[in-house]
Structures are given as structure tokens and as C-alpha cells.
Amino acid sequence: MQALIKQALPQNDPLNRAILKTLEAGNWAGFLSAQQVEQLCADFTFEPLQLALYLLPVAACYSHTDISHFNVGAIAIGQKGDFYFGANQEFAKVEIQQTIHAEQSAISHAWLRGERCIAHMVVNYTPCGHCRQFMNELQGADKLKIHLPQALNQSLHHYLPNSFGPKDLDITAHLLAKEDHHLIANHADELINQGILAANQSHCPYSESPHGIAMLFKNGEIITGRYAENAAFNPSLPALQTALNFAYLNNKKLTDIERIVMVEKPTKLSHKSMTEQLLRELNLPVLEYIVR
Numbered sequence: 001m002q003a004l005i006k007q008a009l010p011q012n013d014p015l016n017r018a019i020l021k022t023l024e025a026g027n028w029a030g031f032l033s034a035q036q037v038e039q040l041c042a043d044f045t046f047e048p049l050q051l052a053l054y055l056l057p058v059a060a061c062y063s064h065t066d067i068s069h070f071n072v073g074a075i076a077i078g079q080k081g082d083f084y085f086g087a088n089q090e091f092a093k094v095e096i097q098q099t100i101h102a103e104q105s106a107i108s109h110a111w112l113r114g115e116r117c118i119a120h121m122v123v124n125y126t127p128c129g130h131c132r133q134f135m136n137e138l139q140g141a142d143k144l145k146i147h148l149p150q151a152l153n154q155s156l157h158h159y160l161p162n163s164f165g166p167k168d169l170d171i172t173a174h175l176l177a178k179e180d181h182h183l184i185a186n187h188a189d190e191l192i193n194q195g196i197l198a199a200n201q202s203h204c205p206y207s208e209s210p211h212g213i214a215m216l217f218k219n220g221e222i223i224t225g226r227y228a229e230n231a232a233f234n235p236s237l238p239a240l241q242t243a244l245n246f247a248y249l250n251n252k253k254l255t256d257i258e259r260i261v262m263v264e265k266p267t268k269l270s271h272k273s274m275t276e277q278l279l280r281e282l283n284l285p286v287l288e289y290i291v292r
Contacts, residue, residue: 001028001061001062001251002028004061005020005023005028005058005061006020008057008058008060008061009058014044015040015044015046015054018040018043018044019040019055019058022036022040023058027250027251028251029249029250029251030058030059030062030084030085030086030087030109030249030250031082031083031084031085031109031113031249031250032055032082032083033082033083034078034080034081034082037051037081037082037083038081048077048081049077049120049122049147049152051083052075052077052083052120052122052147053122053147053149055073055075055083055085056073056074056075056122056123056124056149057073057124058073058085059073059074059075059085059086059087059102059106059124060072060073060087060102060124061073061087062085062086062087062105062248062249063087063088063089063102064087064088064089064090064091064248065088065090066090066091066092067090067092067096067099068088068090070088071087071088072087072088072101072102072123072124072125073085073086073087073102073123073124074086074087074102074103074105074106074121074122074123074124075106075121075122075123076103076106076107076109076110076115076118076120076121076122077118077119077120077121077122078110078115078117078118078119079115079116079117079118079119079140082110082113082115084106084107084109084110084113084115085106085109085249086102086103086104086105086106086107086108086109086245086249087102087105087248087249088100088101088102088105089105089241089244089245089248091278091281091282092281093281094277094278094281095274097234098238098241098274098278100237100241100244100245101128101130101131101134102123102131103121103123103127103131103134103135104131104134104228104235104237104245105245105249106121107121107134107135107138107175107176107228108225108228108237108241108242108245108246109245109246109249110176111175111176111226111228111242112224112225112226112242112246115176116139116176116177116178117138117139117140117176118138118140118144118176119140119143119144119145120144120145120146120147121135121144121145121146121147122146122147122148123146123147123148124148124149125148126148126159127146127159130234130235131235132156132159132160132163133160133163133164133165133230133231133232133234133235134230134235134237135156135160136156136160136163136164136165136231137165137166137174137175137203137228137229137230137231137235138174138175138176139174139175139176139177140174140176141156141165141174142156142157144156146158146159164231164232165231166205166231168231169206169231171205171206171231173203173205174203175203175228177203179200179201179202179203180200180201181199181200181202181204181210181265182200183196183197183199183200183210183263183265183292184196185197185200189261190222191214191216191222191259191261192214192261192263192288192290194212194214194222194224194261195212195213195214195224195261195262195263195290196212196263196290196292197212197224198212198213198214198224198225198226198239198263199211199212199226199227199239199263199264199265199292200212201226202226202227202228202229202239203226203227203228203229204227204229205229206229206230206231206233207229207267207268207269208265208267208268209227209264209265209266209267209268209269209270210227210264210265211227211238211239211262211263211264211265211266211270211271212224212225212226212227212239212262212263212264213225213226213239213240213242213243213260213261213262213275214243214260214261214263215243215247215257215259215260215261216257216258216259216260217252217256217257217258218256218257218258219256221252223243223246223247223250223252224239224243225238225239225240225241225242225243225244225245225246226239226242227239227242227271228242238271238274238275239262239271239275240262240271240274240275240278240279244282254282254284257284257285258285259285259288260279260284260285260286260287260288261287261288261289261290262275262287262288262289262290263290263291263292264289264290264291264292265291265292266291272287272289275287
């Protein structure tokens with residue numbers, strides 16, 4: 001991935017060298033803080049949106065596209081100006097529904113870093129209907145601006161007129177807002193506790209079936225993922241996908257994963273079998289499944 005980024009940013013350009021230095025200092029994580037964005041813009045006379053557009057080929061370097069070989073990059077800009085990279089993630093030999101789209105990738109990346117509202121979505125190709133519907137679930141979706149290299153400052157409504165969303169189902173909870181499903185993390189195993197906490201922050205107002213993933217790496221680091229449900233159901237994003245996406249975007253090696261825990265409250269549905277199937281195909285540790 002680092003080689004692809006360096007290829008996308010020829011080092012004979014001072015701005016490219018500054019970007020590479022910043023990313024390397026962050027261990028190649030696909031994230032720039034608002035302060036880093038502000039510094040780069042001040043040093044090279046850029047506006048934040050210009051910089052985000054410039055960085056789209058870099059975001060696309062985080063893609064894994066074993067099926068389409070078509071890389072899409074996205075950058076979600078948080079309410080304080082943080083840049084969250086996203087890229088499409090594909091998984092061969094499983095259902096195509098397990099794919100993560102670039103906009104979903106950027107949004108879930110922001111969510112797992114604690115972002116509460118995305119102000120701008122910058123993407124190098126027009127959002128598909130799947131992603132337009134996914135973005136419609138967001139807290140602040142009515143104010144979200146979408147930017148393409150050839151079309152700036154368009155509202156989500158422009159891309160999704162006469163939309164169907166949470167309000168049509170009398171749902172007031174929105175993706176990225178604070179969630180609490182009253183799951184208590186009181187287990188003796190800390191990895192299970194982290195899975196419980198992740199499940200507790202799931203967005204699942206339609207099925208009321210939260211689930212979370214906790215992955216333990218060789219160095220002791222734990223990465224978690226949460227379930228993100230959608231009013232249209234199909235664009236929903238399971239917790240394993242959000243965890244794997246976060247690992248990819250933060251330069252983690254899946255081969256370093258030692259344990260994977262899934263905590264689920266299967267009220268109306270379960271993601272256990274889908275999760276186990278993808279883990280088998282990726283040759284990852286056997287799932288430890290906990291029902292709450």
C-alpha cells in the first residue's frame with residue numbers, strides 16, 4: 001500500500017513530499033487531523049476541499065479489489081475538519097453483498113474514530129444508489145455536501161430526490177449519533193468486553209439486533225467493529241466489515257490477528273453465519289461467538 005501511495009504522489013513535488021511525510025508519521029493510516037489539514041493548506045495555499053480532491057488517488061490506494069480491479073477513493077470530512085479516508089473493499093469467493101463501498105468505508109472509518117457528523121463527502125466517482133441510500137441514514141444527512149472532481153457542492157438530495165429513510169419509518173436514531181443498547185461489559189475477558197461495547201454502539205433501529213466485533217492483534221492492540229443498519233436494509237454494513245475496513249485503512253496486517261470475538265443480541269436476525277463464512281475465506285481465526 002505504501003508503494004502505491006508513493007507512486008500516486010511523485011516525490012519531485014514539495015506538496016507530495018509533505019503529504020508523504022505526514023502519512024508516514026501516522027504509520028500510513030488513512031487519516032489526517034484537522035490540524036494537519038490546516039498546516040498543509042497553509043504551507044501550500046490550498047483550501048481544505050482542494051486538498052481532499054487532491055488526495056483522492058491516495059485514498060484509492062487503500063482499496064482491495066480482487067473482483068472488480070476498480071479502485072474508488074473517498075474522503076469524509078468531519079464537522080471539525082478531520083479527513084477520514086475510505087476505499088472500496090471486496091472479498092472474493094463470498095456473496096457480493098459483503099463488499100464495502102468507498103463512501104461506506106469512509107463513513108464507518110469516521111464512526112469508529114468517534115466522529116459524530118460528516119459535513120462533506122469527497123469521492124472520485126459518482127456515488128452509486130447503494131451509497132446514496134447509506135448516506136441518507138447519517139445524522140445531518142440533510143446538510144451533507146457531496147463533491148466530485150467534476151461537480152462540487154451538491155446536496156445529498158440532489159443525488160437522492162424523493163428519498164426514503166429513517167423518518168419514513170418513524171425512526172429518530174441516525175447513524176453516527178450516540179447509541180446505547182444497554183449491554184453491560186462485565187466479562188472477565190477484556191476482548192469480549194470490547195465486543196460488548198462495540199455491539200452496544202451499533203446502529204440497528206430496524207431489527208433491534210445489535211452486534212459487535214473485537215479483533216486482537218499480536219501486539220496486543222484491539223480493533224472493534226459495529227453494525228450499521230439502513231432503512232432500506234440492503235446497504236447495511238455488518239460489524240466484521242467495519243472492523244476489517246478499519247484495519248485496512250490503518251495499515252494493519254490481517255495475518256497478525258490472533259482472536260476474533262463477535263457479541264450479538266439476535267433479536268430478529270443474526271450475522272453469525274455470514275461472519276463465519278468471510279473469516280474462513282480470509283483464513284482468519286475461528287470466530288468466538290457470544291450471545292447477550
